Amino acid sequence: MKIGLYPGCSLEGSSREYAESLRAIAPHLGLELEEIEGWNCCGASSAHQLDHTLSLALPARILAQAEKQKFPELLVPCAACYNRLASTKKDLANDASTRDKVTDLINMPYTGVTSVQNILEVLNLVLTPDVQKKIPAAFPHKVVCYYGCLLVRPASVVHAEKMEDPMQMDDLMKRIGATPLDWGMKTECCGASLSITRTDIVGKLCGNILEDATMRGAEAIIVACPMCHSNLDMRRKEIERVTGKKFSIPIVYITQAIGMALGLDAKSLGLHRHFVEVSVHGKNKVQQNVSSPSMAAVS
Amino acid sequence: MSVSIDFGGDSLAGWIQHKSGISVQRCYQCGKCSAGCPASSDMDFAPSVLLRLLQLQNAESDQKVLSSYSIWLCLTCHTCSARCPMEVDLPKVMDVLRAESLRHKLVNKRAKDIVAFHKSFIDTIRNFGRLWEVGLVADYKLRTRHFWQDVVVAPVMLKKGKLSLIPLFHKKFVSRIFSGLRNREERA
Amino acid sequence: MENNFEPKIVAFVCNWCTYAGADLTGTSRIKYATNVRIIRFPCTGRIDYNLLLKAFAQGADGVIVSGCHPNDCHYTSGNFHARRRWIVFKQMMEYMGIDMRRVKFSWVSAAEGAKWADIVNTTVNEIRELGPSQEYLEMSRQGVA
């Protein structure tokens, strides 16, 4: 399956392991990724805070570009970008005058033919029983799946099948041999947009998430969003300061978990880039060369 | 003391309806939004209280809303709207409120960092076309003078290859959007 | 425009709401213009547009159709039919060359005595402004309609 890819800024920067792991597993899933040309930032959680038109124009340009390259489908692995793109698509479809204003700004034709897909939708398609059979090293771990906000809300934009108790990620985990646990924080917010400015709030919210996951006996938290990942993985110090507790549970991208199940090596999945050591691995324990001297300074 | 703020002859509630089609009068103050809001306990007015203030439709409460800290703490997580029995789209209301707060220069003092951050973010996009995290943080620090914040994490990030010190320029992709927006503002 | 033009107006009203409302106008001694003659029907649902055409053909200058409020119909839904037919009504009447400003459709309940007086008075004033109804009368005289 060939599909357009909009990586988004995080996947080039702080979350490059997400991109690395996605690219590493893609060939094994029969997924051919074609990166969209000349892409720009979608505006993420900031544009709409200050400027409504800008918050539509930035994603619209991306969508128009996808159209120009004739992508019927565009995979948007970052949940935040996905949310912005999908909601822009909806707003433009519903309101002709806004659409005119925005297409005028970006100076590109836009019809809305490209379908915007998040990582769960695409993985659900390509992780077929056939692929499953080929998985050499299943992923025999108790995990909790963390969806956060952006993959499930708002219902008018994201078509998650059960908004309060989504199961797509849990289902994918089962397919690679993991045991997804029921827990309380599946769709709670991690505080993403206040990550830099109110790190204390992020610390508190992430603390709740880590605590619940730990308490349920999960070995890892599976995520599909760079914002969730960086908050839960990199903000441990702040989390510990706010909660007064230490947490060692690793945060693993869904693509990394699938990569480990496929038996790919840690490096190609970018596991060494994590702040918190990834202690889970595929059944045929792959080499975990993740320890780096800086770990001590962080945790 | 209350300054009278002009919303084209309407109350702020009317303005919101005009801008977003949302009627704040639908809210029946059940508090379900505030109950689930992750930021509520740090807010000066819980989300449902903000709506109550808007329902009053007087200049004093309108001003309270626009100068509140709450509107800047809202994470746009949509927890509230997903569960609101009256289907009030609070995050959208928040978007309008923030724009009005800026426009009327009523931004809460405590929120200036948050506004600074969003401004830095947009500036980064304006300048580079894409987000360049080092640039964003530097811009933000210059704006807010919070030089030491995050300093523990950055070196680790650098070490783990999560930050790049040199930006790539993709400015051309967005320059038309920003110049278009500026022209629009000037025309307005 | 003739100043002392006294329009002839026919009111088709339902027995249960508007007729009773007009009774209340009387018992409350609220005064209104003498130009209106009420014809009683069981329900506005009974009124078909041919009757209105007939009235105009006979020289009425205006017509009032009034019944119960949407959910109060004595017969559950007769007035809904009347309302739904109203659209067709309107098109038909316009097609036949009747100025729709001469037709007033309203709801007056048994408790709205003052409203009835008000409707009569405004209708009379409006039709007085419009002057006598000529066109349809002419047409029907010439046998066009």
Next chain:
Amino acid sequence: MSRIGVFICHCGENISATVDCEKVAKTLASMPGVAHSVDYKYMCSDPGQSLIRSAIKEKKLTGVVVAACSPRMHEPTFRKACAEARLNPFLCEMANLREHCSWVHAKGDATTDKAIDLVSMLVEKVKRNKPLFPIKVPVTKTALVIGGGIAGIQAALDIANAGQKVVLVEREPSIGGHMSQLSETFPTLDCSQCILTPRMVEVAQNPNITLYTYAEVESLSGFIGNFTARIRKKAKSVDEKLCTGCGECATACPIKKIPSEFNTGLGMRGAIYVPFPQAVPNKPVIDRSRCTYFKSGKCKFCASKCPAQAIRFDQQDEIIEIPIGSVVVTTGFNIKETSFFPEYGYGKYKDVVTGLQFERLLSASGPTLGEVKRPSDGTVPKKIVFVACTGSRDPAKGIEYCSKICCMYTAKHAMLYKHKVHDGDAYVFYMDIRAAGKGYDEFFRRAIEEDHVNYIRGRISRIYERNGKLIVRGADTLLGAQQVEIEADMVVLATAAVANDGAESLAQKLHVSYDAHHFFAEAHPKLRPVETNTAGIFLAGACQSPKDIPETVSQASAAASKVIGLFSNAELTREPIIAVVNRTAPPLFSTCVGCFMCQSACPYHAIEQEEIKTREGKLIKMVAKVNPGLCQGCGTCVAFCRSKSIDLQGYSNEQVYAEVMELLS
């Protein structure tokens, strides 16, 4: 040639003060067809009425117009006077000179002219009036009551005790409805079973009541006084005449793990079962979808243990037809399951229960014998949260209305819990307290003041489970919407009361209206609350809207009294103001072209299709036919008929056109 008599009333000075009555009478006297025209001070007085009577006789009048007050006031008076003089009462009309003329206009020519118009208009009408005769329809004095909850029980008993026959149809194996599942009832806290069971037994024993349980109405045809009901008696697989209700069969049945409907899934039943010990009739039925024999052809343990040899595996559904005079619909309501509430756990957590399940846990005859225990592990919950308005008043979930009963039963639940678990904590999250009945507010205040239930004003955002506790996250809107988190052992959701399953299809079978939420619609919310729009069909209880027992019972008695009133006549007399489809000589038979526009327009389903056949039985055409039992005389059909084949007696086309012509002549 018509000979119309015109009588102008002065009403003392009420009319004559502004209308020149003498002039009106004189003008009318010269109108063609008017044989007599006089004015008089008080027409409704005895001398006034005898003026009419003698004129009818002396002048051989063929019609009468009394120009006086509103016909809404004195039409019956004058019609009666005419009848006394042997003039058909429907040949009398009234012109309204008082309310519509003298009282609303000043004295003057314009007023008198209007009066003349009003009278002459009715003279033209009355010339075209036809003698009409009240319609008489016979009445079958048997009432059909559908649904055996407290509403059906009450209605059936009231009708039966008035000496009339009742057929009571209940689709479950026992009557009793939701009330039989309740523990104690607000606002008096008397035991539900204790007050209900005697009434259930009374139903079974009343000779005027025929009870069909495990039965449903297949169809209803006909009209008021003359319905025919087809009832499907589902096969119980037990011969009720032989069965003694000993219960050996249920003990013998190896299938024991079927969630009991009566115990809302908190208890189990067998494949052959009596829903609850006090059931009426207290005889089992076999649930064929669960019975091993019906699935695999083997077992029959029950039959082998039955001392009365009453088990009948070969029993068939039976359809019976019963003539019925009137129907009372009492099919009740249902409540939403916890699975309707994603944010409260999608029915995932065993200790999140509905109010009805909590009733079973409180009930002495329930699965825990009245001890409040958690369904998950049987421990006694020490902290319990009640959530009001769960799904009600929630347009996002499609239910805008207030379920009306839950404020009260939630107060009751919290109270009863505190009575049973003294050291327990009870919290109620609510939005408003709706406790408007007699003694209701006092009742709920008692929960707060005497039983120390914590009432918190706010809605719950979310519930999830952690370490065997239910984390309930709400807000206290009276404290600035401050967040509240409670670690509860159990949560009781006061879930929305909704229309019963099958309500919509039943309404369609009966031709009665229902609202957007499938509750049955009353004819008028204030003045005809227990009638439907279909004459002869009444309703009572929670099938009309959620309501509590006192209200249900009053409605049931009201509906019963309507039925009794109907049955108090040998035949029904109805005003002849109804529609008729014309009939002409062959070969046309009727100008009706069979378009049936009228049929779809009629709000009362009063128009039927009639086949016109040759003597050999060959179909000539289909025409419309009005059922005089159903027609209410609204005339909507007339306005729809393009071929002018259907007309309304008393307001015929001829009559109303004559009025218009005269007015504008």
